[in-house]
Amino acid sequence: MTISAEICRDAEATRAHAAHSLARLKPGTIIRLHGPLGAGKSEWVRGLAAALGIPGQVPSPTFTLCQPLRGGRLPLDHWDLYRLEQARDWDSLGWPGCLVTSGLVAVEWPDRFPGKWPDTVVDLVIVPQPDGTRQIRWLPAA
Numbered sequence: 001m002t003i004s005a006e007i008c009r010d011a012e013a014t015r016a017h018a019a020h021s022l023a024r025l026k027p028g029t030i031i032r033l034h035g036p037l038g039a040g041k042s043e044w045v046r047g048l049a050a051a052l053g054i055p056g057q058v059p060s061p062t063f064t065l066c067q068p069l070r071g072g073r074l075p076l077d078h079w080d081l082y083r084l085e086q087a088r089d090w091d092s093l094g095w096p097g098c099l100v101t102s103g104l105v106a107v108e109w110p111d112r113f114p115g116k117w118p119d120t121v122v123d124l125v126i127v128p129q130p131d132g133t134r135q136i137r138w139l140p141a142a
Contacts, residue, residue, distance in 0.1 A: 005137035007129070014040045014126075015047025017136050021124075022051045027074055027102050028120050032110035035126035040134050044126065045078050045106045052076055052104075061108075065093075075103030081112040 008014045025031070031048075033041040042060040049058045052072035061067035061080040069076040077099075099105050099118060110117075123139035 005135060008134045008136055011043045014043045014134060018044045018047030019051035022048060025104055030099055030105040030107060030118060030121045032121055032123045033106060033108045039126040039128050041108045041126055049076055077101060077105045079107040081109040084112050
């Protein structure tokens with residue numbers, strides 16, 4: 001994936017960025033979403049879900065850990081790791097083996113996982129700007 005950066009002025013532009021990004025993402029890709037609280041990570045996933053044709057509301061998985069989203073061209077699993085810290089939490093999930101999918105996986109707070117990620121990851125960084133916009137950029141593959 002090539003490195004790109006875009007300034008998104010509002011939530012609608014953030015969702016549009018995700019929709020445009022869908023063409024770059026292959027089935028099986030794990031998107032690690034980086035950014036502070038309130039940066040727009042879940043909003044970006046909502047745009048991805050809409051681009052996939054997934055019907056209905058897309059809630060944040062903050063309290064459910066994983067929100068499986070179905071009914072579109074590809075399945076989408078939306079993870080939020082913010083509340084996971086203990087090694088036993090990871091063991092009970094079978095992490096990261098549970099990420100193997102024929103669809104797409106979006107993971108908020110990926111830095112919470114201390115282990116090795118599968119080779120199918122890409123990194124997206126969302127940085128709120130002082131003027132209220134968001135800078136969204138893809139990081140180069142490691």
